[in-house]
Amino acid sequence: MLKKLLKKLNKIPGSKLHEKLDNEEAVRRQVTALFGILSSIYGPDKLVLRAGKLDALSMMRSSDVALRVIALQRIVFENPTIEERPTPERIPEILNEVEEAIANFLARKTVEEDLEKRVNDRMQEKHEDYIKEIRTQLVKEQSGPENAQTLKKFAQLEKLETVKLAKSTYELVRPQQMDQIVGQEQAKRALLSKLGSPFPQHILIYGPPGVGKTTAARIALQEAAKLAATPFADDAPFIEVDGTTLRWDPRDITNPLLGSVHDPIYQGARRDFAETAIPEPKPGLVTDAHGGILFLDEIGELDPVLQNKLLKVLEDKRVRFESPYYDPDDQNVPKYIQKLFEEGAPADFILIGATTRDPSEINPALRSRCAEIYFEPLVPEQVEEIVAGAAERLQVNLESGVAKTISKYTIEGRKAVNLLSDAHGLAVYRTGATDAESVLIAEQDIEEVLRMNRLVPYVQDKEQSEARAEVGKIFGLGVAGFLGSTIEIEAVAFPATEAGKGRLRFNDTAGSMAKDSVFNAAAVLRRITGKDIQDFDVHVNVVGGGRIDGPSAGVAITLAIYSAMLGKPIPQDVAITGEISIQGKVKPVGGVFEKIFGARQAGMTTVLVPYDNRRDVPSNPEGVTVHLVKTIDEVLQLVFAEQVETIAAS
Template sequence: MLKKLLKKLNKIPGSKLHEKLENEEAVRRQVTALFGVLSSLYGPDKLVLRAGKLEALSLMRSSSVEDRIMALQRIVFENPAIEERPTPDRIPEILNEVEEQIANTLARKSVEEELERRVNDRMQEKHEDYIKEIRGQLVKENAGPENAQTLKKYAKLEKLDTIKLSKSTYELVRPTEMDQIVGQEQSKRALLSKLASPYPQHILIYGPPGVGKTTAARIALQEAVKLGSSPFAKEAPFVEVDGTTLRWDPRDITNPLLGSVHDPIYQGARRDLADTAVPEPKPGLVTDAHGGILFIDEIGELDPVLQNKLLKVLEDKRVSFESPYYDPDDANVPKYIQKLFNEGAPADFILIGATTRDPSEINPALRSRCAEIFFEPLVPDQVETIVNGAADRLGVQIEGEVAKTISQYTIEGRKAVNLLADAHGLAVYKTQGELENVTIGQDDIEEVLRMNRLVPYVKEKTEEVSELTGKIHGLAVAGFMGSVLEIEAVAYPAAEAGKGRLRFNDTAGSMWKDSIFNASAVLRRITGKDIADYDIHVNAVGGGKIDGPSAGVAITLAIYSALTEKPIPQNLAITGEISIQGRVKPVGGVFEKIFGARQAGITKVLVPHDNRRDVPANLEDVEVHCVQTIDEVLNIVFESQQAFVAS
């Protein structure tokens, strides 16, 4: 419309500066045309109102050209003070000025209308987008975060969950009551007593794998909950994690054990928090275990720095969070995030750690905060009991020697159950998938043992020969496993007196050599013989590594037997360091060594008197003697005289 007005304005006679008014009629037509343009620009009604406001209404309606020109001036220039009537020679100039002002107004109006159109278009687009977003939010609120794709994937996962190929045999036979855990009576009692107290203690459980440490801890919590003295609530959590899998970032970007902070920029916090640059703390397993038990299996494998961080949590019973992005004065921070940053996350739990490591390898600071419980290695009779119980829970029959055979190849309850499961699968295969009345035979377990290429766990058994000259059983220990060490010696008169040779296998280690030299000094005192007159060869069968002096007494007895030709009973084993004065000094691992002797069929064990407190109580199948001197040892071994017996 404005473009049409501009064209109309350009067609007005005399609108160009070089044009001149030829007569009064031409001026009248030009003035009338200009009023027509103004009427189109403002509208007839608004033009009248505008003229009245500028005191130009009467002038606009006058028949005088000069008055109408004054009206144009007042309306166009918006100046009611214009009162000078135009002279004929000024009329062309005034009309040109009026035309230019109207042209400028029209141009400005055109630009404003174009901008307004664009603004309206953009506002309409934004309005439509806003309406669309609101509709999407309403649909999301009503339908949730699901759509056709997510529901399809969910249905696929549901279908996968219905497909079950197998169930873990160990899950089927896992003990559900304390009485079903075999061979750990003292340890179970100690564990229950520490959790049943009104002030339960953090606990470290030591022991070989597969003897029930994890299961005992889980059942102990269930039993403690039933007692009124225990602080554990009925719904107390039992959070189980493997220490070998607990990895963490030194920058604390991720820490599944203690918790971490998801920064809004680098780690992608929740969208609503990321948009407002608010960090989000993520509590860890220690908070999940609040009010219950945090069980860390293989805690000895936990990163040392992470262990120290865990110690701090045990002391404070809370986990603190820090982030450079956290602003306590930010109004966008939710209350729960403020609470986590200001007060930390609660972490009041009881720690139970299990490990197969030796106590000396565990962080001393951690040990000082925990009670320590030792689970014992399993002996063959106990493994047999586990196998028979597992067979009952599996609902299968086993032949008489199957459990005994399995007990000869492992000391782990878990491994014994797995061997039974393998034999069960083999038996089912032989019956072409028939599950009724399955019987596991001796041939089934023998085939499983061959397939697994297993050898008997206890390699050294006492021989059928009751006595042998120059041969004795020593005792060794590695971790929680005790074993029997076969030591033998031979002695021959030297070809020339005083020039005898002493030989031994160097692979046994330097402590082995020192024990032989100590034994030489003791033997000269008790026999009166100079071993320099003999060629003596001492051997540790299998080249066993002797890391300590505990084989000293056994070496002394082996050489003594070879020199005096007195046979040694083969149902006997001994451990202890020998001093050059003939005293039997204490050694480590006596508890484990006695269990190793039991597994090898040893019925009599000699240990240093200073180790008497390390002797297990209620031993029915092993006779333990605590000795102080080599003379007491000789009396027990060769003369069967009364000796100190461990109570």
């Protein structure tokens, strides 16, 4: 309609800006047309009311063209003070102004009406969507979230819950009390004393795998919670996590250990948070362990950066969260999210880290904040005790010798239980027994399991080595992690074809430090024998090509060459460790405790260690005699003399 009025306005005679009014009749028609347009715009009644308010009604109805022009001005420009009677020359100009004002008004009103129409259409769409959403919500509330498909899946899950298999063997035989953990008496006391204190300490546990570190930590918390002085509650949490499998994002998008913040846009936060762009903090395992124990197995494998972040949490006892999306002034942020961002999540716990690594490989800052406890490798008698206890809890019978056989092939309690479990399954399959108490695990069962697992004995039969002596062969001692072992070193020596032009050969795979030990041995041998090693062709070999990382094989290499040059046999139940100096002194080395254990496992009865390592020797070394030596002269006397004077281990 407005567009038609605009077209009509352009067709009024003399309505164009530069068109000249030639006569009064043309002016009268133009004025009448303009009043007609105003009547179309406002309506006849509203036009009369408008003219009355502006004191232009009588003028509008007058037959005088000049008065009607004044009425047009008052109505269009809404100015009741216009009174000056226009001259005939002035009337065309006034009508052009009125015409332009009406045109602008019509154009503006057209745009406004179009915009209003769009707004109304959009509001109608939103209203329909809102009504649809309300209806959908009402349907859900009446029918619930379930449908035939979801109910079917729920029924399948319920059916799965009814199917139960027997517990794993390890669950059945796992110790439930501290006295059921075999060995580790000193370590268990240390663990309980550090957790049972009114001020419990963070702890690092060192030791080989399968000796009860995790189980001891779990039981220690249960025992400590019973004490009146301890801060642990009866239901204190024990959160266990493995450092080898723990993964995190350096951008802290994902951090299961310390916690992370879910981005409302990219990480699929809750719908209500995503729609309002509110980040949601997710507390991690350190908060789950609040008030209890966080047991971090294989802590030495944890990412170094994450270790440093963990240290900060240990200091603050709280985890802080940050996000560029968090607005503290946003009224839509829930209180718990606001509290997490402003105060952080509580993380007051005791850290117990376990590792099979050497202490020197652990973060020094972490070590300085923790008490350190060492779990020892298991000896055969302890492995036998573990096997017997496991068989009792499994309610099975063992043929004589089964436990002893298992103890020869492993020093891990977990591995021993697994071997027993394998043998148990084999015995059930072989006999077809249905009653657990009627199962007898025979020697043939465990022997078959050992063959299937391709295992070799850890412990040698002592009877084979006690009476034997060989020229140019001796056992040195090494250590890897927390496990000691013997290193077989052999040497041969032949007179050189020409005096002073002998050759000295040594396998390079053993390492440069071991080769240096050979040259030190040459100097020592000349002093104690008066013979020049250059008069001999000497070949020294480390059997198996093992690499020797330190100088601890120096004394053993010296003895092997000495035996080969002089033809003196060395008892093969003797093992030795120590660095040799060119002055013939036996210098201290590392890992003596583990080396003594390894010597015992290998069937040695006599072990020689440097005197300066006397504090590293066990107070009561079972199964071996330990001698402390200061010089190569003492070593030669102990190894080759008929009567050997034992030096007290203490």
